[in-house]
Amino acid sequence: MITRDDIESAVDRIAPHVRRTPILSVDADTFGNHPPLVLKLESLQHAGSFKVRGAFNGLLSLEEKPPNVATASGGNHGAAVAYAAMILGIPATIFVPEIASPAKIKKIEKYGADVRVGGARYADAAKACADFLAETGGVSIHAYDQETTISGQGTLAREWDAEAPDLKRFSISVGGGGLIGGFAAWLGSDKSLIAAETDGTSKVAPALEAGEPVNIEVSGIAADSLGARAIGGLSFGLLKTRDVTPVSVSDDLVKRAQRALWDECRFIAEPGAATALAAVIDGQVGKRDDAPVGVLICGANIALEDF
DSSP, rough: OOOOHHHHHHHHGGGGGGGOOOEEEOOOOSSSSSEEEEEGGGGSSSBBTHHHHHHHHHHTTSSOSSSOOOOOOSSSSHHHHHHHHHHTOOOEEEEEEETSSSSHHHHHHHOOEEEEEOOHHHHHHHHHHHHHHHHHHOEOOOOSSSHHHHHHHHHHHHHHHOOOOOOOOOEEEOOOHHHHHHHHHHSOOOOOEEEEEESSSHHHHHHHHHOOOOOOOOOSSTHHHHHHHHHOOOOOOOHHHHHHHEEEEEEEHHHHHHHHHHHHOOOOOOOHHHHHHHHHHHSSOOOOTTTOOEEEEEOOOOOTTTT
């Protein structure tokens, strides 16, 4: 089980390489029907998302520098691993699915990694990466189902908790679960989590109902970032011990949340990141007079023409 001590160790390990991202308080009803919000702008992180926290923690936790690193990613994790590998001087190979956004592939290539298309979906890219590592050796940094990845993402929960200690609820977009798993590992039992997903990537509710991770068919606007077929086993183990509310929203509502962030704050959010806001402005998790909700804007890797 990942603990607070693991996250504290990750903080010390990755501190020289990550940004402390800002928070912004937002009045009730600014984006529609919602209580007051506290946005955490992790979209301003290196490589455009929270993923560098887990990537650096995974690489820096190794006993010795590896000859190469490989991973499978819908885009953001690949960019993060490519960035971390570039900073640490490690060759990187990133396997992406066909649905990966060109903007994310361009960012991975910018950091000097070898990008390979590994099939139609994330699961296909993950298999291609596993086959590559079996043939060539090297180290894998998993996008979400790895202790060092989850501990690294947990540093974000620790940072935000210190900045806004009175927050009791957090809306977190869920892909494979490494991010929300890190929050579950750090936050106290008096705090709750909103697991925000799109209708085409909803996997938390089925897993909680079944008592174990279950595979889903992935589709829709956020498939490139929230499109893991099942929540990771490590994170699911953490979520089972917590107060978690799964919320699923439509692609149209995600677009509305993206637009609202731009109109009101001039922030760019990719669909997966805007999903956490969409879950709140949909009115499913609170009313305007309720206590503030923390909303994580976790990534901004989207082509401007698509935005």
